[in-house]
Amino acid sequence: xxxxxQLDSHVSVSEGTxxxxxxxxxxxxxxxxxxxxxxxxxxxxxxxxYTSAATLVKGINGFEAEFKKSETSFHLTKPSAHMSDxxxxxCAGTQGGSEKLVFGKGTKLTVNP
Amino acid sequence: xxxxxxSPTHLIKTRGQQVTLRCSSQSGHNTxxxxxxxxxxxxxxxxxxxxxxxxxxxxxxxxxxxxxFPNYSSELNVNALELDDSALYLCASxxxxxxxxxxxxxxxxxxxxxxx
Numbered sequence: 359x360x361x362x363x364q365l366d367s368h369v370s371v372s373e374g375t376x377x378x379x380x381x382x383x384x385x386x387x388x389x390x391x392x393x394x395x396x397x398x399x400x401x402x403x404x405x406x407x408y409t410s411a412a413t414l415v416k417g418i419n420g421f422e423a424e425f426k427k428s429e430t431s432f433h434l435t436k437p438s439a440h441m442s443d444x445x446x447x448x449c450a451g452t453q454g455g456s457e458k459l460v461f462g463k464g465t466k467l468t469v470n471p
Numbered sequence: 472x473x474x475x476x477x478s479p480t481h482l483i484k485t486r487g488q489q490v491t492l493r494c495s496s497q498s499g500h501n502t503x504x505x506x507x508x509x510x511x512x513x514x515x516x517x518x519x520x521x522x523x524x525x526x527x528x529x530x531x532x533x534x535x536x537x538x539x540f541p542n543y544s545s546e547l548n549v550n551a552l553e554l555d556d557s558a559l560y561l562c563a564s565x566x567x568x569x570x571x572x573x574x575x576x577x578x579x580x581x582x583x584x585x586x587x
Contacts, residue, residue: 394578401475401561402514402578448513457504457565458527459576461513 360385362451364462372470377421377436379465381449384430389451391432392459393423396446405447408432419443444469474498475564475579483585484552492547492582496564502526503545504576505537508559520545521567549584557586 365380383389390409394402406417413425423434432449449462474497484490496503502521506514516529520539534550543564549556560583563576 390574392575399580401477401580402563404575404577407575450513457502457519457567457574457576458516458529459504459506459514459563460516461506463513464511 360389360451360460362391362449362460362462364447364449364465366465367463368466368468370468370470371439373441374438377434377439377443377467379434379447379449379467381432381434381462382430383432383449383451385451391423391425392450393417393421393432393434394448394450396448396464398445402448405434439467439469441469441471443467475562475577477560477562477579477582479582480580481583481585483587485587486552486554488552488586489548489550490552490584492549492560492562492584494545494547494562494564494579496543496545496562497577500564500566500577501543502565502567503539503543504563504565505545505547506561506563507531508561508581509555510558514561517547526567552586554586557584559583 361384363382393405406415408415408425416422421436446464450459476495478493504519505517508514518528519526523539536548538546559581561581563578565576
């Protein structure tokens, strides 16, 4: 069965410094993996999606993620944090032909001035 | 904006009551999925509707039910509300049958349900 684990419930960075949000997955099959962002009182916005076409996936707003099968990881990174990046981030996955998204518990990103 | 709209945005009910939440899917999408997001948690899959039929269900009791209409909009109904049903309910639309790269779920802003 597919499961997704976000390793940090809260990450705090200074504006202009790199961001790393960690996600590990567990799946018997090649998964599709996603990162979504949720700003306060808003729905989920897709940042990027991995579907096995390329291991390094570029998303919106300067975010990217690298799929590492050997480490079963799909960490989200951004070279330089902006104040507007402060939000909750969710890693999610599907398995096989299922469209059911399995989400991690989320990582709250705080960006300090 | 994703083009997925949900109504109402907020709702307050009392225990034992019934509630109906609504979702209009993005143009061109034929599938609607519903998720429950409790405070401080990630969204949990409730069920999915494709061409007006349930197409997969998560670990939720039968008092959670749904409908999908010919225009692909959808309703989530919850009977006999319990305090633990208080959550943000998210609807997502997608196009089942699209290529893997294009099969993406787009979320609405959600309905926040409070059960007192």
